[in-house]
Amino acid sequence: MRVVDDIADFVIVGTGAGGATAARVLAGAGRDVIMLEEGPLLRTSERPAEVLDAMALAFRDFATATTRGSYPMPMLQGRCVGGATAINSGIIWRLPEDVRQEWITRHGLGDLVERRALDDAFEAIERELEVTDTSPGLFGGNGERMAEACRVLGLPGQAMTRNAARCQGSARCLQGCPGEARQSMDVSYIPRAQRDGARLITLARIDRVLMEWGRAVGVEGVLVDPVTRRPVAQLRVMAREAVIVSASAVQTPVILRRSGLRGMVGERFQAHPGCAVVGRFDEPVVMSRGATQGYEVPLRDRRLKLETLALPPELLAPRLPGAGAAWQQRLTEMDHYAQWNFICRMEAHGRVRPALFGGGSGAAVHYLPTERDMERVREGIVLLSRMMFAAGAREVFPGVGGLPAAIRSVSEVDAIERATLRPQQLNMIASHLFGTACAGSDPRASVVDDNLAVHGTQGLYVMDASVFPTNLGVNPQHSIMALTWVAASRLANRALRGAVAA
Ligand SMILES: Cc1cc2nc3c(=O)[nH]c(=O)nc-3n(C[C@H](O)[C@H](O)[C@H](O)COP(=O)(O)OP(=O)(O)OC[C@H]3O[C@@H](n4cnc5c(N)ncnc54)[C@H](O)[C@@H]3O)c2cc1C
Numbered sequence: 260m261r262v263v264d265d266i267a268d269f270v271i272v273g274t275g276a277g278g279a280t281a282a283r284v285l286a287g288a289g290r291d292v293i294m295l296e297e298g299p300l301l302r303t304s305e306r307p308a309e310v311l312d313a314m315a316l317a318f319r320d321f322a323t324a325t326t327r328g329s330y331p332m333p334m335l336q337g338r339c340v341g342g343a344t345a346i347n348s349g350i351i352w353r354l355p356e357d358v359r360q361e362w363i364t365r366h367g368l369g370d371l372v373e374r375r376a377l378d379d380a381f382e383a384i385e386r387e388l389e390v391t392d393t394s395p396g397l398f399g400g401n402g403e404r405m406a407e408a409c410r411v412l413g414l415p416g417q418a419m420t421r422n423a424a425r426c427q428g429s430a431r432c433l434q435g436c437p438g439e440a441r442q443s444m445d446v447s448y449i450p451r452a453q454r455d456g457a458r459l460i461t462l463a464r465i466d467r468v469l470m471e472w473g474r475a476v477g478v479e480g481v482l483v484d485p486v487t488r489r490p491v492a493q494l495r496v497m498a499r500e501a502v503i504v505s506a507s508a509v510q511t512p513v514i515l516r517r518s519g520l521r522g523m524v525g526e527r528f529q530a531h532p533g534c535a536v537v538g539r540f541d542e543p544v545v546m547s548r549g550a551t552q553g554y555e556v557p558l559r560d561r562r563l564k565l566e567t568l569a570l571p572p573e574l575l576a577p578r579l580p581g582a583g584a585a586w587q588q589r590l591t592e593m594d595h596y597a598q599w600n601f602i603c604r605m606e607a608h609g610r611v612r613p614a615l616f617g618g619g620s621g622a623a624v625h626y627l628p629t630e631r632d633m634e635r636v637r638e639g640i641v642l643l644s645r646m647m648f649a650a651g652a653r654e655v656f657p658g659v660g661g662l663p664a665a666i667r668s669v670s671e672v673d674a675i676e677r678a679t680l681r682p683q684q685l686n687m688i689a690s691h692l693f694g695t696a697c698a699g700s701d702p703r704a705s706v707v708d709d710n711l712a713v714h715g716t717q718g719l720y721v722m723d724a725s726v727f728p729t730n731l732g733v734n735p736q737h738s739i740m741a742l743t744w745v746a747a748s749r750l751a752n753r754a755l756r757g758a759v760a761a
């Protein structure tokens with residue numbers, strides 16, 4: 260195999276929320292940056308409108324990766340330039356204040372989440388990524404019905420804040436935003452970093468960080484074929500200043516462990532799993548019109564957040580109950596369904612290790628919700644089902660195995676409320692993943708310090724969702740970007756001072 264060599268001041272592995280923001284800040288400060296991304300660059304205008312084709316290109320393992328053990332739970336991740344931001348709905352939430360306080364008092368992160376610096380970062384990102392509230396005209400039938408349910412039941416519903424000020428309501432966020440209204444990293448911070456001189460190498464799968472006497476001096480991996488994903492060349496990129504690993508909460512610990520790092524690396528895996536409830540209405544809902552996600556109900560004290568989530572027909576069809584002619588009949592009513600989901604701030608902790616089989620950046624993720632988590636999940640399903648009826652649904656499909664697949668009255672929701680739910684009865688999915696290189700002041704209980712530098716090493720940083728010591732209960736991309744912004748700005752300044760002194 261041929262060998263490709265390169266060198267830069269800063270080498271960044273991964274181009275998702277963390278990696279792209281690091282590149283934006285460091286290149287913006289005039290630093291020499293190389294971004295390495297395992298997936299391809301997908302131009303939004305060329306991304307297929309058909310959701311399964313789009314998923315095949317942009318999702319890691321076609322969205323088939325699951326946790327291991329008695330309950331295999333799918334984990335959705337992006338594998339393309341922009342990472343999961345290229346397939347997400349653009350929902351924006353600042354770090355909740357109670358979480359910030361917990362990170363200061365229990366994890367010693369007062370410097371990292373210092374209010375002024377963090378607020379400045381949030382404001383800069385909101386300005387640059389065109390963050391705004393979703394207008395009611397973009398709720399679509401799905402959001403309008405959730406707003407109605409909140410009105411009837413007295414729930415604190417609200418328009419979502421998103422980084423998509425020019426959204427046209429095409430309900431296609433999973434496929435990439437056709438008009439580039441949504442400011443995912445592939446259309447915002449990565450091109451901006453490139454304009455500031457950063458270089459991007461795609462289809463570059465990094466296997467390990469090269470360490471010399473405790474210092475990160477570069478990374479090595481392979482360039483892969485875009486179709487077969489087989490290696491076509493060896494790749495070695497040296498770093499004059501630092502290596503920043505931003506490969507996500509699943510892949511970052513795999514790379515660090517393959518590089519010989521141990522301790523808490525891969526521990527404390529946390530998530531916001533959730534599931535969805537579908538309702539059938541007499542009047543058309545037309546989920547294909549409106550923002551993919553536009554309306555939400557944050558219930559922090561219950562560790563739940565309810566959201567609208569419009570699904571294209573290809574993904575909705577398997578959620579419809581029945582078989583044969585009865586199921587076909589349901590397909591004729593595609594425009595009459597609404598779908599809402601919740602995310603749960605679970606207390607369960609799991610673990611990530613390099614997979615013994617599968618090779619590449621394969622990870623083995625072990626995770627199981629606790630009994631208390633499952634009580635909250637049940638509460639979420641009960642609440643969404645009641646809300647569907649409050650909004651006028653004729654039928655509700657709660658999606659709980661072993662209980663009726665379709666219920667027609669609110670009194671039938673009581674059976675779900677009385678049930679003890681096991682994870683195996685549900686189709687939970689996790690797309691918010693955290694914690695596997697967690698930040699903290701105690702090197703025995705954490706992986707990185709409050710500069711996001713790996714304890715006990717030099718020139719090695721982690722800037723992605725792995726550094727969160729806890730989950731949040733809200734959508735995380737804004738907090739990932741803001742933490743990265745703070746740490747990367749300090750790193751750029753330190754590097755600059757070093758260069759001037761030399
Ligand atoms: C379908 C979906 C919808 C979501 N919706 C929202 C939302 O609306 N709002 C919100 O706040 N959050 C949302 N999220 C979550 C959010 O997008 C993620 O939490 C966030 O993008 C994680 O950022 P990250 O930098 O940790 O990793 P990622 O964004 O996952 O980026 C990691 C990158 O590293 C690359 N990589 C991995 N391994 C290697 C390797 N070995 N070599 C080179 N490159 C590698 C990956 O290909 C990827 O591009 C959603 C997630 C999904 C999947």
Ligand code: SF4
Nearest residue numbers: 426427429430432436
């Ligand atoms: S709903 Fe459509 S237009 Fe709006 S942000 Fe998503 S993909 Fe873009």
